[in-house]
Amino acid sequence: MTTTAAPEARPAERRTAPAAPPPVRRRRRRGDALGRTGPSKYLAHAGVWLYVLLLAAPLYYLVISAFKRNTDIFNQPFSPFTPLTFDNFGLAFSQASLGTAMLNSVYVTLGAELVTLLLAIPASYALARSKGAVGRMVERVFALGFLIPGFAALVPTVLLSISLGLFHTREFLILFLPASALPLTVILLTQAMRAVPAELEESAVLDGAGPLRVLWSVYVPLSVPTLTVVAILNFLSFWNEYFFSLVIIGPDAALRTAQVALPTLSIANAAQYGVLAAGIIITLVPAYLVYAVFADKMESAVLAGALKG
Amino acid sequence: MTTLTTPHRPSPDSSDRAGSTDRADSPAPRRRRSARVREAAQLSATIPALIWFLVFTVGPLVSLFSFSTVNWRGLIAPRTPAGLGNFERLFTDPVVGLAAWNTLLQLVVSLPIVVLGAFMLAYYLSLKPRGHRIMRALMFTPVLLSASALAMVFVGVFAPKGMINGFLDAVGLDELARPWLADGTSALWAIIIVTIWCSMSVSAIMLAARLNSVDESIFEAAEIDGAGHWRRMWQIAWPICREFIGVVTMLQFLWTLFASAAVVLLLTRGGPGNATVTLAFLVYDFAFNQSKVGYSQAVAVVLFVVGVAGILLIRRAFRQKY
Incomplete structure (x- = not known):
């Protein structure tokens, strides 16, 4: 019995590892989860699977439509066995200049990631080491930042970009997006760096390392797990950013990001879902790749994002 | 914030250790001041992040309130005060x-x-x-x-x-x-x-x-x-x-x-x-x-x-x- 249960228990242990060591955890048998509940368990299973079906249906429709000809989308909307075509992907690329748009998105996302880390790492390092009241106050300032809903300041942000001479540029977003990511990034990194044992730092200092050297050789390597979580979280929010890119970078095909370019496909192809579906899939690829590579980290990243309240 | 558990470094312990080595040669008040100077120097690393936060988050938010009290027909048009008329x-x-x-x-x-x-x-x-x-x-x-x-x-x-x-x-x-x-x-x-x-x-x-x-x-x-x-x-x-x-x-x-x-x-x-x-x-x-x-x-x-x-x-x- 225990051999069949062992693989199930593992993911739970991984998630809770920092909180509680797992040796006493008792295991449930597979398929037996609602075992002792009466007939109502069928209701529960049915309800959940109905939900899963409703969740999956638009995604299924999206994926099969991307590989279909338009007439097949209309005539056999749910059949996966219609003639396969890749034309939609080519059309999506050419109609919305998606190639340029994807490169713009990569530029903005990576630029903003870099600026975020350059600002957040030294700040977190200082906050983690400081024990005084000022440090606590600065930390509280960042914690309050969570409560600020950025969307309310849409118009003033546009004005800021105009007054900096950066309206209709991608560079303004590279500078602006890190500000929205800083509170969470700084708080999570500060916590990770507080957990660095003081002895390590002391021995580095005895070896003659200055503060920068200590940061680079002791703190940064030891906070790599949190750095990864933070980077994933920021990658997703930067890559998927829509409203500020729309109003600040604007609709110019040479500068706009993928998220701004994508909706133009729906206007250009009012009755052709295939091209739009292909476009959606193309813009999803980078986010999906990050998910595929860091699947186990993703959950803790999203969880960390939730905890910011 | 309360849901985040903060693993504090054992700070009283380490400051004690630092104190015991200093105690012999430096009087207490100066030590406290130099500690404060050291903290200020340390925290200067947070200044860029704070500036960013002020310019891109707090600034727009504050100006939001003043913009809500003007008559303003377009982003480059002149503004005229409207008091609470908009509200x-x-x-x-x-x-x-x-x-x-x-x-x-x-x-x-x-x-x-x-x-x-x-x-x-x-x-x-x-x-x-x-x-x-x-x-x-x-x-x-x-x-x-x-x-x-x-x-x-x-x-x-x-x-x-x-x-x-x-x-x-x-x-x-x-x-x-x-x-x-x-x-x-x-x-x-x-x-x-x-x-x-x-x-x-x-x-x-x-x-x-x-x-x-x-x-x-x-x-x-x-x-x-x-x-x-x-x-x-x-x-x-x-x-x-x-x-x-x-x-x-x-x-x-x-x-x-x-x-x-x-x-x-x-x-x-x-x-x-x-x-x-x-x-x-x-x-x-x-x-x-x-x-x-x-x-x-x-x-x-x-x-x-x-x-x-x-x-x-x-x-x-x-x-x-x-």
Whole structure:
């Protein structure tokens, strides 16, 4: 019995590892989860699977439509066995200049990631080491930042970009997006760096390392797990950013990001879902790749994002 | 913030050690001052981040309040003071009234469904039934969708010849088919459904992670006492996760209030007529399509106040009770 249960228990242990060591955890048998509940368990299973079906249906429709000809989308909307075509992907690329748009998105996302880390790492390092009241106050300032809903300041942000001479540029977003990511990034990194044992730092200092050297050789390597979580979280929010890119970078095909370019496909192809579906899939690829590579980290990243309240 | 457990470094211990080496040669006051100087030097590393935060987050937010009191026809047009005129106009403007009603409806319908539904799903997932891993992977997909990708997925779902009408046609209910987004009543419900679709699964995954960190012996004790799953879910799991459920509710509240503006813009542009306008959408629409910049900022101030009030209210309602 225990051999069949062992693989199930593992993911739970991984998630809770920092909180509680797992040796006493008792295991449930597979398929037996609602075992002792009466007939109502069928209701529960049915309800959940109905939900899963409703969740999956638009995604299924999206994926099969991307590989279909338009007439097949209309005539056999749910059949996966219609003639396969890749034309939609080519059309999506050419109609919305998606190639340029994807490169713009990569530029903005990576630029903003870099600026975020350059600002957040030294700040977190200082906050983690400081024990005084000022440090606590600065930390509280960042914690309050969570409560600020950025969307309310849409118009003033546009004005800021105009007054900096950066309206209709991608560079303004590279500078602006890190500000929205800083509170969470700084708080999570500060916590990770507080957990660095003081002895390590002391021995580095005895070896003659200055503060920068200590940061680079002791703190940064030891906070790599949190750095990864933070980077994933920021990658997703930067890559998927829509409203500020729309109003600040604007609709110019040479500068706009993928998220701004994508909706133009729906206007250009009012009755052709295939091209739009292909476009959606193309813009999803980078986010999906990050998910595929860091699947186990993703959950803790999203969880960390939730905890910011 | 209270949900984050802060692993403090054993600070009294290490400062004692530093103190004991100094004590012999330097008098106490100077040592305290030099410690303060050292702290200031250390904290100077936070200055760039603070400047960023001030310029790009706090600055725009503060100017929001002053912009809401001017008459202003376009981003490059001159401004003239309007006092509180913009706010007085808000209360008599039927479009703003409709937007407030739609926003309220969206919140009142979607918040309970998402939070209660996500909690039940999370409890189900935490039992690790057959297929739970496939379910999790599927439920994660909406996290990866941007607002524009999400809206575009549903362009295909609600289109006159889209998924829903195709389905109704296939099961012989084609008289129910309609252009969902062009119909005044169904369009608003379509927006609400999109909101629920994309956020319920995310909330469920977060809640499931929280439930997995609960000590299982609590549930086992309840099981031995004869409590069924229904009672364990609402009388044990819910109170334990109460505070975290509050966090999820808060995120959902903010998301519905602000981020759904993109969904409205991309699916209906507030139409047909003004049937689907929301407050957040009006902030954008007034400023960028109708040349009423000052007026749009008054809406934004209202939205901001509602947002902060909502956060405080939710936080109070979900305060841990034991």
